[in-house]
Amino acid sequence: MTISRRDILKSLTVAAASGSVLRVIPLEAAEYAHRMVNAEKTATEVYTPKFFSAHAYKTLQILCDTIIPSDDESKGAIEAGAPEFIDLLTSENSDYQRILGGGLMWLDNACVDRYTEPYLDCTPEQRKEILGRIAHRKNAQDDPSLGPGVEFFGLLRKLTADGFFTSEIGIAYLGYIGNTYVQEFPGCPPVPETRK
Amino acid sequence: MLLVGIIRTGRSRLSRMRDVGGETMQIKRAPKTYDVCIIGSGASGGTAAKVLTEGGLSVVMLEAGPPIVPERDYKEHMWPYDLPHRGAGVGGRVRHAIGNEFMAPNGAWEIEGEPYVSAPGSTFRWFRSRIVGGRTNHWGRIALRMAPVDFRVHSHDGMGDDWPLSYQDVAPYYDKVESYIGVFGSRENIASAPDGIFLPPPKPRCTETIVKTACDKLNIPCIPSRLAILTKPHQGRPACHYCAQCGRGCITAANFSSSQVMIPPAEETGRFTLITGAMARELVVGKDGKIASVSYIDKETREEQRTHARAFVVAASACESARLLLNSRSALFPDGLANSSGIVGRNLMDTVGTEGVGYFPQLEKVPPHNHDGVGGMHMYLPWWKFDRKNDFLRGYHTEFGGGRGMPAVGDYDRVCDEFVGYGTALKQECKNKYGTYIRFAGRGEMIPNENCYCEIDPTTVDQWGIPVLRFHWRWSDNELKMAKDMQETYRAIVEAAGGVYLTRTRDDGPHPYGITDGGFVIHEIGTVRMGVNSQTSALNQFCQAHDVKNLFVTDGACFVTNSDKNPTLTIMALTWRASDYLRDQAKKGNLGL
Numbered sequence A: 001m002t003i004s005r006r007d008i009l010k011s012l013t014v015a016a017a018s019g020s021v022l023r024v025i026p027l028e029a030a031e032y033a034h035r036m037v038n039a040e041k042t043a044t045e046v047y048t049p050k051f052f053s054a055h056a057y058k059t060l061q062i063l064c065d066t067i068i069p070s071d072d073e074s075k076g077a078i079e080a081g082a083p084e085f086i087d088l089l090t091s092e093n094s095d096y097q098r099i100l101g102g103g104l105m106w107l108d109n110a111c112v113d114r115y116t117e118p119y120l121d122c123t124p125e126q127r128k129e130i131l132g133r134i135a136h137r138k139n140a141q142d143d144p145s146l147g148p149g150v151e152f153f154g155l156l157r158k159l160t161a162d163g164f165f166t167s168e169i170g171i172a173y174l175g176y177i178g179n180t181y182v183q184e185f186p187g188c189p190p191v192p193e194t195r196k
Numbered sequence B: 001m002l003l004v005g006i007i008r009t010g011r012s013r014l015s016r017m018r019d020v021g022g023e024t025m026q027i028k029r030a031p032k033t034y035d036v037c038i039i040g041s042g043a044s045g046g047t048a049a050k051v052l053t054e055g056g057l058s059v060v061m062l063e064a065g066p067p068i069v070p071e072r073d074y075k076e077h078m079w080p081y082d083l084p085h086r087g088a089g090v091g092g093r094v095r096h097a098i099g100n101e102f103m104a105p106n107g108a109w110e111i112e113g114e115p116y117v118s119a120p121g122s123t124f125r126w127f128r129s130r131i132v133g134g135r136t137n138h139w140g141r142i143a144l145r146m147a148p149v150d151f152r153v154h155s156h157d158g159m160g161d162d163w164p165l166s167y168q169d170v171a172p173y174y175d176k177v178e179s180y181i182g183v184f185g186s187r188e189n190i191a192s193a194p195d196g197i198f199l200p201p202p203k204p205r206c207t208e209t210i211v212k213t214a215c216d217k218l219n220i221p222c223i224p225s226r227l228a229i230l231t232k233p234h235q236g237r238p239a240c241h242y243c244a245q246c247g248r249g250c251i252t253a254a255n256f257s258s259s260q261v262m263i264p265p266a267e268e269t270g271r272f273t274l275i276t277g278a279m280a281r282e283l284v285v286g287k288d289g290k291i292a293s294v295s296y297i298d299k300e301t302r303e304e305q306r307t308h309a310r311a312f313v314v315a316a317s318a319c320e321s322a323r324l325l326l327n328s329r330s331a332l333f334p335d336g337l338a339n340s341s342g343i344v345g346r347n348l349m350d351t352v353g354t355e356g357v358g359y360f361p362q363l364e365k366v367p368p369h370n371h372d373g374v375g376g377m378h379m380y381l382p383w384w385k386f387d388r389k390n391d392f393l394r395g396y397h398t399e400f401g402g403g404r405g406m407p408a409v410g411d412y413d414r415v416c417d418e419f420v421g422y423g424t425a426l427k428q429e430c431k432n433k434y435g436t437y438i439r440f441a442g443r444g445e446m447i448p449n450e451n452c453y454c455e456i457d458p459t460t461v462d463q464w465g466i467p468v469l470r471f472h473w474r475w476s477d478n479e480l481k482m483a484k485d486m487q488e489t490y491r492a493i494v495e496a497a498g499g500v501y502l503t504r505t506r507d508d509g510p511h512p513y514g515i516t517d518g519g520f521v522i523h524e525i526g527t528v529r530m531g532v533n534s535q536t537s538a539l540n541q542f543c544q545a546h547d548v549k550n551l552f553v554t555d556g557a558c559f560v561t562n563s564d565k566n567p568t569l570t571i572m573a574l575t576w577r578a579s580d581y582l583r584d585q586a587k588k589g590n591l592g593l
Helices: A005-017 A029-040 A054-067 A082-091 A094-115 A124-134 A137-142 A144-165 A168-174 B002-006 B013-026 B043-054 B153-157 B167-181 B206-218 B258-268 B318-326 B361-365 B413-418 B424-433 B477-496 B568-588
Strands: B007-009 B033-039 B059-062 B272-275 B278-285 B291-298 B303-314 B352-359 B396-402 B437-444 B453-461 B467-472 B551-553
Touching: A054 A082, A054 A094, A054 A144, A082 A094, A082 A144, A094 A124, A094 A144, A124 A144, A137 A144, A144 A168, A144 B413, A144 B424, A168 B424, B033 B043, B043 B059, B043 B258, B043 B303, B043 B568, B059 B303, B167 B568, B206 B361, B206 B396, B206 B437, B206 B477, B258 B272, B278 B303, B278 B318, B303 B318, B303 B568, B318 B453, B318 B467, B352 B477, B396 B477, B413 B424, B437 B477
Parallel strands: B033 B059, B033 B303, B059 B272, B303 B551
Antiparallel strands: B007 B272, B278 B291, B291 B303, B352 B437, B396 B437, B453 B467
């Protein structure tokens, strides 16, 4: 049984008038957060990266899409705004600038060394091969020259997950239900028995 | 006009401001003298303000931070995608810090321009809040009574000191506080966890059902928790709407905060003046040996101001209160105010904490449902091994939580670290693991030791020119053995539930058995402790200084010991009791009021 935020605030305003310890809560207060949000959501047709070069940002987008792609169940990291989120954080964090900014350049250099082309111009097989190396932390133990790539991919994977799973798309994909007003907490539906 | 920004008062703001403005102009000639000046607006200061103003006294309160406007300042019901940083903060810096961008303002481990230092070899972390309501705006709302034995530990096991008062002395005040603020819970009749006056508890979540079943197998009690959150409308406040966001602050005040529950009734009396942005620097003593005024820095103008009162209630948080006393040196009190015993700053305690995480495969099979509940645990594990001999003295309780909460930044760090690869398989793995972890946090009693204290740093001042604190810290063996026991307990519970215990700890290094740094649990207390003997304590059982009769220190500083119970409920009960005493003394004329 859900009731709207506006209902709650309306009823509170009445309660507050009759001897509550609360100050009267203005109805428009409820909208405050959302106004703030809308102000942040500027037009995103053409996004200008805050930190990454156009080329690096394009590579970042492709990598985000590779880490969490669109599939039958939901859209992917790009649609979820992960590249913009990563660009914003990176523009404010010198460690991220080194690991991600430097990491993208390392990736292009590694691709040129191996395949004579930067990552974006590599074939799908070549991309798969190089990512296969840096996506496994264990590989850096066998081949220390992969260290920077492994560090880069490790952080990028986490931030891509952050960007995806904190988006409207990602939250729906997980099936989180909540962040709402309910009058009674319903408790737990039947939990399937543990196998033990 | 400047005053408009720094002074917020009761019912009729405009007329009160004119009052105060007039009074400010008079300061240099004939200062207004309030009955009581309270320093700090958190759990303790707020309680004192309510009780004293309702008792007929005029009260002025100094708060070092700004006012709070819940409907403007709280980020209740926002989604992570409503903020460009998604909760991670500028540069992602709060990704792994306590809370996130959504947390109620404005607690922090570091405050710019207001440093503190740890002595070489010590690590102490100090979480401070500079805002009306202090840390009650975002605290965990865990409201546990100390047990009778917690007040007489020395009599029980020979370590530490007994309190100068008993559970029976405090119980009526626990009743008053619970009745007023609203606490849910259940009557259990467990010796280590006295029952209170409770609203009904919420139903358990899936995670809690699973842990309860495992605890039943192990004969560990798992009972409804006791939180200062309303499950029924109470005292003019509405019931909880179960969004699980208490830490963000509650716009509807369905949970307790001093700013929304204690300060408003004080304002209603018309006898309350709140001065925000006021950083207390020194309590100034008159020729008669009593405090005449408090000198504070108006943060907006950076100018020094004074407020005069007949009595002073210091409630700035345990370490901040000790700092104020130690910085209040005079010919009469060369070692700081109320410190003839040398005890101020000593007896510093935090809570013994260690944490463990389990993966519960059965949670993968739970269908999507609203798992939010209140902002905190619906069930917890009180201390249960009080009837046997253990490897350590005293006890601990256990808090736990997890499950299908609102997704947040950092949630998938573990999956990303463990998972090799990327793509749809990674995406699916994150979905499978969503809501399948339960985190346990042990919260135990530390025995005070001589290596844990704070003092004035000889060389550093803050941006207001006020000397800062230097902390010394070392856990003793008893705490380490307790942390070891916590780890073993949580592993046993997770495994009894058919889960996998994921936490690995070492028995050496800086954090044996995962024990947290001193101060990390944010239960720092004991620095101006009460006692019968004025040689070994600073306050009597009514929080009144032995040395200075018009000084009361009512926050966590007054604690003698730090039982496993979270201190806030006891802080409020002791403050209420001290305030009743102060008011009665005032009526009898014993404070010159």
